[in-house]
Amino acid sequence: MVNLALLRPEFVLSALALALLAADLLTPPGRGRALDWGALASCAATLALVIAGLACAGGHLGLGTLWAVDPFSQFLKIVILGSAILSLLLNLDYEGIPVRHAGSFSGLLLLCTVGMMFLVSAVDLLLLFVSLELVSLSSFVLTGYERASPKSNEGALKYFIFGAFAAAVMAFGISLFYGEARTTLLLSLGSPLGPLGLLGLLFILIGFGFKAAMVPMHFWVPDAYEGAPTPVTAFLSVAPKVAALGALARLLTALVPTRAADLTLLLSILCVLTMTVGNFVALFQRNVKRLLAYSSIAQAGYIMIGIVTADAMGTQGVLLYSFVYVAMNIGAFAMAIALAEDRRRYAAGDPYDLSAFDGLAGRSLPAALAMAFFLLSLAGIPPLAGFIGKFYLIGSAVGTRHYWLAVAAVVNSVVSVYYYMSIAYRMFFVARQREAPRRLSMGVSLYGSAALALAAVLALGVLPDRLVAWVQASAKFLP
Amino acid sequence: MIHLLSLITFIPLVGALVVLCLPKDGRRPIEVVGLLATALPLVLSCWLYAAFDCSDAAGATMQFVERHAWIPSMNVQYYLGVDGLSGPLVILTALMSLIAMIASLGIKERFKEYVFWFLVLEVGMLGVFESLDFFLFYVFWELTLVPMYFLIGVWGGPQKEYAAIKFFLYTLTGSVFMLLAILALYFQADPHTFDMVALMKIHGSLSLKFQIIVFLGFYLGFAVKVPAFPFHTWLPLAHVEAPTAISVILAAVLLKMGVYGIMRVSYTMLPLGFEWFLPILVMIAVINIVYGALCAMAQTDMKKMVAYSSINHMGYCLLAIAGCSATGFSGSLLQMVNHGIITGALFLLVGVIYDRAHTRDITVFGGLATRVPVYAGFMSLACFASLGLPGLAGFVSEFLCFLGAFTRWKYHTAVAVVGILVTAAFFLRMIEKVFLGPLNNRWADLSDMNARELVSVVPLAILMVALGIWPKWALGMMNATMMHMAGLFK
Incomplete structure (x- = not known):
């Protein structure tokens, strides 16, 4: 029972998510959006619980047979909950969600969050699989939530087919792994894996690769991201990635260390591929959601550096980058939603076309500057938060003598500047479209979440010390 | 005066933030803030000149040193100081910034944004010459990039967008390799440090091969800025397309960052x-x-x-x-x-x-x-x-x-x-x-x-x-x- 008590935040959030689903049936028609606030409050309460657990933990917390509650997982849970809160804030000003199902929408989002919280704690392959499935199934539905939009349906279907395939392969991998190791528990592993176990591990890696959108398991990403309701896109582009990469970091650095199976070469190839393909394809996008989708593939590639190097600095880099990535990516999505909602009012056609950004500096200088800062932070330009994260990751690559990885990462950063700046180019250099109103109107909660993200991007860039110290304390696996 | 260098560096930043808060229609207050925020650093740098110790004994030491822990968990310091190499360049930067600001008063459109970016640029330029910690140095070095991109791209000539992005990508390519070189030096030093003064003393323990590779990394960053053949092709374009005052800054200050880097880093370390x-x-x-x-x-x-x-x-x-x-x-x-x-x-x-x-x-x-x-x-x-x-x-x-x-x-x-x-x-x-x-x-x-x-x-x-x-x-x-x-x- 001691172990169950450790899962209090997860239990609370699941209960609240189910309550939201039930409340959806009971709320009078047309008032469904009120439940959004319920979802926000649930996330905030869970976040408070996790943080409270952090305060009274005092080092070791104890270990279940299925999950580990350690500083590493607690840090990632906070990141995941933070991104859920920001995405729910974005959702408040988003018009695309049918009011009739607002409660079940936020309920599913919360369930997805619960899945991720389990995922980052899991030390048993079965729990890993089940939590990954919980994440996947709820994201499939969330992606297809705009039932009237063919793009949303297409994205969801693609996502589902790829997801089902990846899950099957992963389940097969787990069975192979079990065949050799005679256990699904990953804690007692120490001796080198045989060929069967290695094959199993590779298949498990495919499951993770799908969730974290590693190249070449990324084909679902652009369509799913473009089709999904934008708050969901914002959520999917950060939280599942962070969770899957965090779980993968635990799997490959602590549970199956290199002495058991050396995947460094394979991982570094995947890492370079992920960055490079993401960045180069992003160069040719004209839709801001697709552009950010490919950019997020590349961003996952940067985070993977920390998994490849697998030293202390690398693991810290994974955590640090995950944290700042949430702020800067959701911030960029907040601005994208604001511009798209605005563009819907004056122009037909794709509201997420890049031309929505035309002349933003003249319409609202703060909005343009904020977006520019998010993009520059994503590109890793100091003194913004993204730079600190990238500095850690590249530093760990140099420190562990993965020089080619470091070179690939910096060259990729330069390439990424080109497409990030293409948005800045539209905001600052191009005149506003004639039909566009002189002033940009922006919803309050969009404004709030963008301001929150901007504050994080600036403050963590200039004064990162507290975060860095926290990350250093958190980069410890319990076993 | 203990914080002289910080004052010189960050007065323009304060000015930039003030400008951001001013309404964009009132031109006069923006002009006043812009001029004040560039004139004050010049006045202070004249003070620096007067108080500078030129004696032979002071040749090897940094003056006006300010040193605080900035990110202790990474051993990064906020470490400023000038010597006979950087001092003249700081004064030059302060002078040319004021001159360029006066020349900028003729800018007609989007003046508020212009002054904002201009002042941020000045912070970066001053900081590069003053910082004695590599992390800080790199931050300031990159801080000059973004404002320059906008200054060329918005207020430049007919080919401004192309010139701006070419400048940005060229310089960034150089500087990311400099970043790798900085990291390589950091991990080579024992204990790991970004302290430039300390790194100047460890060259005895560095092998020739290591020095050559790291030198090339730094050189890429500096050569693009100088600009040294064959990395010079961004310069004519950027200079021609940039508005007058920005050409002045480019030529008078930004190019110096490259040569300064070669003298400060490549030669001594x-x-x-x-x-x-x-x-x-x-x-x-x-x-x-x-x-x-x-x-x-x-x-x-x-x-x-x-x-x-x-x-x-x-x-x-x-x-x-x-x-x-x-x-x-x-x-x-x-x-x-x-x-x-x-x-x-x-x-x-x-x-x-x-x-x-x-x-x-x-x-x-x-x-x-x-x-x-x-x-x-x-x-x-x-x-x-x-x-x-x-x-x-x-x-x-x-x-x-x-x-x-x-x-x-x-x-x-x-x-x-x-x-x-x-x-x-x-x-x-x-x-x-x-x-x-x-x-x-x-x-x-x-x-x-x-x-x-x-x-x-x-x-x-x-x-x-x-x-x-x-x-x-x-x-x-x-x-x-x-x-x-x-x-x-x-």
Whole structure:
């Protein structure tokens, strides 16, 4: 029972998510959006619980047979909950969600969050699989939530087919792994894996690769991201990635260390591929959601550096980058939603076309500057938060003598500047479209979440010390 | 005054934030804040000059040091300080920023944004020269990029967008390799540190191979900024497309960051790598000098001509550094200061004529000296200073550059002298075509320089003459440090 008590935040959030689903049936028609606030409050309460657990933990917390509650997982849970809160804030000003199902929408989002919280704690392959499935199934539905939009349906279907395939392969991998190791528990592993176990591990890696959108398991990403309701896109582009990469970091650095199976070469190839393909394809996008989708593939590639190097600095880099990535990516999505909602009012056609950004500096200088800062932070330009994260990751690559990885990462950063700046180019250099109103109107909660993200991007860039110290304390696996 | 350097660096940042809060319609308050935020650092840097210890004993030490832990968990410090190498450049930066700000008052549209980016740019430039911690150094180095991108891209000429992104990508490519080199040094030091002063002392423990690789990383970053052949192609484009004041800043300050880096980092921290690269560096210097001058000769656009002459002048700096002597180092640093003043003035003057005639084509003018005598006078003065006429600033530094390089690289120096000849040729040709001969009637009602233009050019003209007659004002500040640097590896 001691172990169950450790899962209090997860239990609370699941209960609240189910309550939201039930409340959806009971709320009078047309008032469904009120439940959004319920979802926000649930996330905030869970976040408070996790943080409270952090305060009274005092080092070791104890270990279940299925999950580990350690500083590493607690840090990632906070990141995941933070991104859920920001995405729910974005959702408040988003018009695309049918009011009739607002409660079940936020309920599913919360369930997805619960899945991720389990995922980052899991030390048993079965729990890993089940939590990954919980994440996947709820994201499939969330992606297809705009039932009237063919793009949303297409994205969801693609996502589902790829997801089902990846899950099957992963389940097969787990069975192979079990065949050799005679256990699904990953804690007692120490001796080198045989060929069967290695094959199993590779298949498990495919499951993770799908969730974290590693190249070449990324084909679902652009369509799913473009089709999904934008708050969901914002959520999917950060939280599942962070969770899957965090779980993968635990799997490959602590549970199956290199002495058991050396995947460094394979991982570094995947890492370079992920960055490079993401960045180069992003160069040719004209839709801001697709552009950010490919950019997020590349961003996952940067985070993977920390998994490849697998030293202390690398693991810290994974955590640090995950944290700042949430702020800067959701911030960029907040601005994208604001511009798209605005563009819907004056122009037909794709509201997420890049031309929505035309002349933003003249319409609202703060909005343009904020977006520019998010993009520059994503590109890793100091003194913004993204730079600190990238500095850690590249530093760990140099420190562990993965020089080619470091070179690939910096060259990729330069390439990424080109497409990030293409948005800045539209905001600052191009005149506003004639039909566009002189002033940009922006919803309050969009404004709030963008301001929150901007504050994080600036403050963590200039004064990162507290975060860095926290990350250093958190980069410890319990076993 | 303990926080002098911080004040100099961050007053423009405060100004930038204030400007951001001002309404964009009221032009006057923005002008006042912009001028104040650039004038105060200049006043403070004059104080710095007065309080600077020029004695020989102080040559090896940093002055006005400020040192605080910034990110203790990564061992990153907020560490500022100046010596005879960076001090003159800080003063130059503060001076040229004020001059450029005065010249910017003519900017018509989106003035608020302009001043904001301009002030952020100044923070970055000042910080680069002052910081003694690599992390801080890199942050400031990159901080100059983004404002410059916007300043060129929004307020520039016809090809501004292309010039802006080319500048950004070029410089960023160089600097990310510099970042890798910084990290490599960090991990090589024991204990790991970004402290530049401490890193200057560990070169004995670095192998030749390591030094060469790290040197190349740094060199990529610096060479793009200098710009050294073959990384110079962004420069003519950026200079020509940028608005006048930004061309001034580019030429007067940004190019200096590259040479400063070579002297501060490559030479002192990686002596073996530097020594290994010297034969190539001196070749590059000669190419810069001769090729830059020849390219300038081929231009009919005045601004492009001045831009290529910058490549030529920065070649002198590189040549002098390759001499590895106190004379050479002093010459190089003095050349940087003089080039900043002279080329700054030249860009301002080209801007003056462009504002009136809306063309910079040398061939369409003629006989302007009768119509705009004041302008002709200043332009001729700046041209003569730039081509190295004795009595004016350029002569002293160019002479020192050649003197410093000659003992070690006789043939290279001899070839480089050709550059001086060509420089004289194209400047004289420009003066002849624009100011002498019969007046082209198209320009009969051209007006002479107005008060704002005079205010920005006159101080520079005075300095050109003053530093030509009595260079000790600048050399005195540099001397002790240059002697110390030259003696490091003897």
